[in-house]
Amino acid sequence: MQLDKDSILAANGSLHNHEADFNHLAEKLSRSHTDVEALVKKIADFQVAVPSWALGAGGTRFGRFSFHGEPATLEQKIADVGILHALTQTAGAVSLHIPWDVPTDYAAVKQIADQNGIVFDAINSNTFQDQPGAKLSYKHGSLANTDEAIRAQAVEHNHEVVRIGEKLGSKSLTVWLADGTSFPGQRSFQKALAQTEKSCKEIYAGMPDDWSLLIEYKPYEPNFYSTVIMDWGTSFMLANACGERAYTLVDLGHHLPNSNIEQVVATLMAKGKLGGFHFNDSKYGDDDLTVGSIKPYALFLIFNELVYGMEHNPQNPDLAWMIDASHNVKDPLEDLIQSLEAIQEAYAKALLVDQKALAAAQLNHDVVQCQEILQGAYRTDVRPLLERARLSRGGALDPLGAYRTLRVREGLIGERGKHTVATGL
Ligand code: AOS
Numbered sequence: 021m022q023l024d025k026d027s028i029l030a031a032n033g034s035l036h037n038h039e040a041d042f043n044h045l046a047e048k049l050s051r052s053h054t055d056v057e058a059l060v061k062k063i064a065d066f067q068v069a070v071p072s073w074a075l076g077a078g079g080t081r082f083g084r085f086s087f088h089g090e091p092a093t094l095e096q097k098i099a100d101v102g103i104l105h106a107l108t109q110t111a112g113a114v115s116l117h118i119p120w121d122v123p124t125d126y127a128a129v130k131q132i133a134d135q136n137g138i139v140f141d142a143i144n145s146n147t148f149q150d151q152p153g154a155k156l157s158y159k160h161g162s163l164a165n166t167d168e169a170i171r172a173q174a175v176e177h178n179h180e181v182v183r184i185g186e187k188l189g190s191k192s193l194t195v196w197l198a199d200g201t202s203f204p205g206q207r208s209f210q211k212a213l214a215q216t217e218k219s220c221k222e223i224y225a226g227m228p229d230d231w232s233l234l235i236e237y238k239p240y241e242p243n244f245y246s247t248v249i250m251d252w253g254t255s256f257m258l259a260n261a262c263g264e265r266a267y268t269l270v271d272l273g274h275h276l277p278n279s280n281i282e283q284v285v286a287t288l289m290a291k292g293k294l295g296g297f298h299f300n301d302s303k304y305g306d307d308d309l310t311v312g313s314i315k316p317y318a319l320f321l322i323f324n325e326l327v328y329g330m331e332h333n334p335q336n337p338d339l340a341w342m343i344d345a346s347h348n349v350k351d352p353l354e355d356l357i358q359s360l361e362a363i364q365e366a367y368a369k370a371l372l373v374d375q376k377a378l379a380a381a382q383l384n385h386d387v388v389q390c391q392e393i394l395q396g397a398y399r400t401d402v403r404p405l406l407e408r409a410r411l412s413r414g415g416a417l418d419p420l421g422a423y424r425t426l427r428v429r430e431g432l433i434g435e436r437g438k439h440t441v442a443t444g445l
């Protein structure tokens with residue numbers, strides 16, 4: 021199923037209310053000398069990758085309830101991203117996970133991606149599960165394993181993932197490790213870290229010159245006493261040890277409660293080492309809930325630092341943006357539409373922050389004014405700007421509404437059947 025521009029246009033209906041809302045906001049913003057057209061263009065240009073494993077129902081470790089019409093093949097997963105992109109015009113990339121998504125027919129996979137305007141962003145390796153036919157087990161770790169042969173198998177898997185990514189046009193590899201311990205004394209911290217550094221260097225050495233290595237960190241889970249790459253500092257250290265094109269990847273769910281993620285972002289960008297980003301939201305831990313569903317103000321503050329960094333830190337690369345959420349009770353596509361909207365909304369609000377005025381208020385130690393500036397931007401209803409950005413590219417005025425009006429899920433069930441199961445998690 022592919023959504024064509026005409027049906028989206030038809031679903032948009034009258035633009036009368038949009039025009040009124042947009043003009044009102046544009047008038048208000050130009051009072052503070054905001055270049056509204058440039059703002060809309062920035063919002064429209066912002067593209068986020070959808071991970072191939074988020075298109076089916078994720079489930080929890082207690083159960084998984086499948087969602088009707090889930091994609092069963094890689095081609096179907098890309099078609100789903102195409103639907104999201106057609107509606108939102110902000111999901112122009114997909115992030116694959118190997119071996120869940122090994123293409124059987126590269127030409128066919130590339131063709132369907134092209135047809136849908138989708139590019140292949142960071143590709144993910146998987147050494148946290150044993151793969152069918154694998155000689156050695158990752159039960160006690162992969163890149164950090166005590167056994168050299170297991171580490172070599174894990175490194176070689178990462179090389180293989182890069183080779184697959186090269187054929188699709190990816191330019192970065194994301195490594196997330198489950199390596200760690202569940203009990204004190206189970207493993208030497210120092211040796212595990214040293215082995216991980218050695219393995220990461222081997223992976224890095226095997227990458228083409230125009231590829232980057234993105235190293236994700238996480239304090240706990242699936243191991244509950246220690247994780248080898250537990251925090252941004254450890255990831256940063258490993259990235260520095262590997263070289264110039266190795267970076268830290270921040271996943272919003274991978275912090276201990278109340279961590280100041282916006283400060284982590286600022287620090288990494290100042291050092292030119294923030295390479296990738298996984299969006300989600302959480303109440304407790306790595307809950308992987310819809311972006312912006314729990315702490316939208318925190319997301320805005322993080323975006324404020326991202327925007328500052330993108331404008332002031334040429335030493336930092338362009339980031340690989342991805343949604344890393346999982347869906348248990350919602351239609352995955354509807355959930356992703358909500359996440360995409362929340363990301364754009366936080367980005368747009370961050371773009372509204374008057375950086376000059378903020379810097380001046382900071383110099384004057386006008387703490388009250390600093391807060392007013394940030395919250396003034398945050399309180400602005402930027403949705404008409406998002407609508408305009410989508411419309412400028414032929415997207416939907418209201419993506420969720422159009423998804424329902426066009427009966428997309430019903431169409432997918434008609435095509436794929438009710439009882440499908442997505443591969444992956
Ligand atoms: C795991 O917690 C990490 O967030 C990974 O980025 C990702 O969710 C995983 O690779 C998908 O299985």
Ligand code: ZN
Nearest residue numbers: 236271298344
């Ligand atoms: Zn992640």
Ligand code: ZN
Nearest residue numbers: 271273274306
């Ligand atoms: Zn995670």
Ligand code: ZN
Nearest residue numbers: 273300306308
């Ligand atoms: Zn997560």
